[in-house]
Amino acid sequence: MKLQRVLQYAQLLLSQSINEGEIAVDATAGNGHDTLFLAQLVGESGHVYSFDIQQEAIDSTINRLEEHGLRDRTSAILDGHQNVANYVTKEVAGAVFNLGYLPGANHDVITKGETTIQAIDSLLQILKINGMIVLVIYHGHVGGKEERDAVIDFVSQLPQKYVHVLRYEFINQKNDPPFIIALEKVKQFPKA
Numbered sequence: 001m002k003l004q005r006v007l008q009y010a011q012l013l014l015s016q017s018i019n020e021g022e023i024a025v026d027a028t029a030g031n032g033h034d035t036l037f038l039a040q041l042v043g044e045s046g047h048v049y050s051f052d053i054q055q056e057a058i059d060s061t062i063n064r065l066e067e068h069g070l071r072d073r074t075s076a077i078l079d080g081h082q083n084v085a086n087y088v089t090k091e092v093a094g095a096v097f098n099l100g101y102l103p104g105a106n107h108d109v110i111t112k113g114e115t116t117i118q119a120i121d122s123l124l125q126i127l128k129i130n131g132m133i134v135l136v137i138y139h140g141h142v143g144g145k146e147e148r149d150a151v152i153d154f155v156s157q158l159p160q161k162y163v164h165v166l167r168y169e170f171i172n173q174k175n176d177p178p179f180i181i182a183l184e185k186v187k188q189f190p191k192a
């Protein structure tokens with residue numbers, strides 16, 4: 001068996017945790033590739049909530065979904081993923097983040113450690129047991145290393161009784177290759 005490439009592995013993890021009829025979240029819609037993948041996983045009876053702070057990304061995501069006839073099972077939301085709890089109140093089976101900037105757009109608009117962590121924290125509360133949050137961490141751009149370090153610091157301290165945290169990374173590749181952090185919820189957090 002060959003080692004799974006980073007993006008393939010992210011999809012494998014998501015496909016193992018999300019079933020038809022469930023709810024999934026694309027925290028960084030971008031050009032909609034992950035939203036489309038999630039929409040296929042949740043099927044006709046499921047739903048995908050997709051977030052981005054750029055209108056351009058929301059439009060591109062909607063176009064991709066329409067091309068595939070999957071618009072009805074998705075909500076494309078022009079707002080930051082840190083506000084996920086304002087939109088998603090039901091149990092979530094899986095979520096994905098692609099950190100960094102929108103390919104082909106302004107490189108100044110990037111995901112940031114503070115808001116990414118807020119979104120992870122909110123999603124962990126509403127994630128089903130055995131559900132998965134998959135982060136694809138791009139860190140080669142300006143600001144990328146700060147976000148990477150903040151996110152790693154946060155997830156490293158999550159209590160293992162409630163969340164299993166995996167890092168999947170090719171360590172001999174050049175030029176800051178992306179890597180995965182996957183969070184599997186194993187037990188409900190105590191109510192605050």
Ligand SMILES: C[S@@+](CC[C@H](N)C(=O)[O-])C[C@H]1O[C@@H](n2cnc3c(N)ncnc32)[C@H](O)[C@@H]1O
Pocket residue numbers: 027028029030031032033034035051052053054057079080081082098099100101102103109110111112115116
């Ligand atoms: C690497 S791109 C995502 C690529 C996407 N998964 C795709 O399939 O094309 C990161 C995206 O995150 C968006 N973003 C930045 N900060 C955000 C935030 N706080 N909430 C939601 N999206 C955000 C950017 O606008 C950008 O489109």
